[in-house]
Amino acid sequence: MFENSITAYEEAKNVIPGGVDSPVRAFKSVGGTPPFIDRGEGAYLYDIDGNKYLDFVQSWGPLIFGHCDKDIEQAVIETAKKGLSFGAPTVLETKLANEIVEMYDNIDKVRFVNSGTEAVMSAIRLARGVTGKNNILKFEGCYHGHSDSLLVQAGSGMATFGSPSSPGVPADLTKHTILCEYNNIEDLRKCFEASDDIACLIIEPIAGNMGFVPANEEFLEECRRLCDENGTLLIFDEVMSGFRASLTGAHGVVKPNADIVTFGKVIGGGMPVGAFASNEEIMNNLSPDGAIYQAGTLSGNPVAMAAGLVSLQKIKADKDLYNRLNAKTQKLLNGFKQAAEKYNIAFQSKSIGSMFGFFFCDIEPKNFKDVGTCDFDRFAKFHHEMLKRGFYFACSQYETGFMCDAISDEDIDNCINAANEVMELL
Numbered sequence: 288m289f290e291n292s293i294t295a296y297e298e299a300k301n302v303i304p305g306g307v308d309s310p311v312r313a314f315k316s317v318g319g320t321p322p323f324i325d326r327g328e329g330a331y332l333y334d335i336d337g338n339k340y341l342d343f344v345q346s347w348g349p350l351i352f353g354h355c356d357k358d359i360e361q362a363v364i365e366t367a368k369k370g371l372s373f374g375a376p377t378v379l380e381t382k383l384a385n386e387i388v389e390m391y392d393n394i395d396k397v398r399f400v401n402s403g404t405e406a407v408m409s410a411i412r413l414a415r416g417v418t419g420k421n422n423i424l425k426f427e428g429c430y431h432g433h434s435d436s437l438l439v440q441a442g443s444g445m446a447t448f449g450s451p452s453s454p455g456v457p458a459d460l461t462k463h464t465i466l467c468e469y470n471n472i473e474d475l476r477k478c479f480e481a482s483d484d485i486a487c488l489i490i491e492p493i494a495g496n497m498g499f500v501p502a503n504e505e506f507l508e509e510c511r512r513l514c515d516e517n518g519t520l521l522i523f524d525e526v527m528s529g530f531r532a533s534l535t536g537a538h539g540v541v542k543p544n545a546d547i548v549t550f551g552k553v554i555g556g557g558m559p560v561g562a563f564a565s566n567e568e569i570m571n572n573l574s575p576d577g578a579i580y581q582a583g584t585l586s587g588n589p590v591a592m593a594a595g596l597v598s599l600q601k602i603k604a605d606k607d608l609y610n611r612l613n614a615k616t617q618k619l620l621n622g623f624k625q626a627a628e629k630y631n632i633a634f635q636s637k638s639i640g641s642m643f644g645f646f647f648c649d650i651e652p653k654n655f656k657d658v659g660t661c662d663f664d665r666f667a668k669f670h671h672e673m674l675k676r677g678f679y680f681a682c683s684q685y686e687t688g689f690m691c692d693a694i695s696d697e698d699i700d701n702c703i704n705a706a707n708e709v710m711e712l713l
């Protein structure tokens with residue numbers, strides 16, 4: 288049933304490292320062959336063997352309306368016909384920036400880039416340039432793209448400067464990154480005591496890259512307070528949570544506001560887009576107005592802007608969208624929870640808006656270490672059995688699930704029925 292994908296995977300591995308252009312796609316943590324995708328339609332993915340899957344990954348978040356949304360598709364085709372790239376300003380960029388600025392009190396200006404990684408990299412340069420400080424504070428388990436200074440792992444003990452988590456990253460770069468435990472106020476305070484040279488604190492306020500683990504309110508308030516006290520800029524990395532957790536992402540869910548916000552995923556509607564944004568005073572430090580350099584040949588690409596623009600316009604016009612997404616997500620997780628209870632399986636689940644996570648675990652994980660205590664073998668079996676039944680979930684317990692508007696109540700009922708069958712096997 289996976290013959291074509293198995294062959295395609297072998298052929299890909301000959302010419303692409305690991306056969307994939309982003310490691311998670313290789314299914315390493317659950318094993319087996321990743322289905323090679325032929326096409327998507329609404330809630331469904333179709334692989335090159337003709338298998339059909341209900342898709343709870345949605346390109347890892349961007350596709351809030353599902354695959355091949357007609358309005359987005361049309362905007363992309365019409366824009367592409369006028370030329371793919373100019374390296375010159377277009378009004379589409381202003382329009383998309385306006386959509387974002389209108390929604391956030393703390394944002395006056397936006398700069399577009401081509402990926403979340405680039406957005407975060409640039410936001411950090413901006414924070415360092417504005418504050419004149421060098422260090423970055425980040426949290427274990429939060430992912431902010433693959434740039435050098437963010438690929439860090441804990442040194443010995445907490446509140447330490449990180450060491451590289453990947454070969455190829457010089458320790459000279461990660462020595463500027465302080466690593467702190469998520470949702471741990473005491474550790475956070477120690478980090479600020481350890482350095483008076485912290486340019487920015489970067490956080491996923493609703494973490495989606497160690498599984499789905501939201502920060503608690505008190506912790507985020509303390510982040511805000513300590514940043515203010517120390518002349519440190521607070522960066523909310525909303526590349527995933529932006530337009531996913533709510534209409535204004537994490538900002539619509541938690542009290543503190545960030546100084547700089549990074550975006551990606553949904554704002555490109557499936558095309559490669561990232562952005563970083565802040566108030567006028569901070570953003571005016573960027574070149575060409577200011578001295579902090581940042582650039583991109585394909586940045587603000589018209590086709591990508593068109594896809595993002597229609598996505599955000601559709602999101603804003605549909606007042607009931609997040610209620611629907613939220614209700615469907617909760618229905619799914621409640622069904623899973625009941626199935627787990629029925630077969631006596633330790634299970635935790637959580638969701639905000641259209642983002643969700645579940646863990647085979649006794650207690651709800653609050654940080655990266657907690658997630659590590661969950662049952663990974665059981666997750667791998669669950670993933671496999673669900674895939675066989677036509678349900679495509681993120682292939683690791685360290686990832687988040689995404690609900691899209693194209694998934695129907697009936698789809699969810701079918702998925703819950705399948706989960707009941709699978710939980711019985713676990």
Ligand SMILES: *Cc1c(COP(=O)(O)O)cnc(C)c1O
Pocket residue numbers: 401402403404405407430431432433491495496524525526527528551552561
């Ligand atoms: C996906 C993600 C990134 C990286 O974005 P890419 O487009 O993959 O470079 C950064 N931060 C967060 C929170 C993300 O979820």
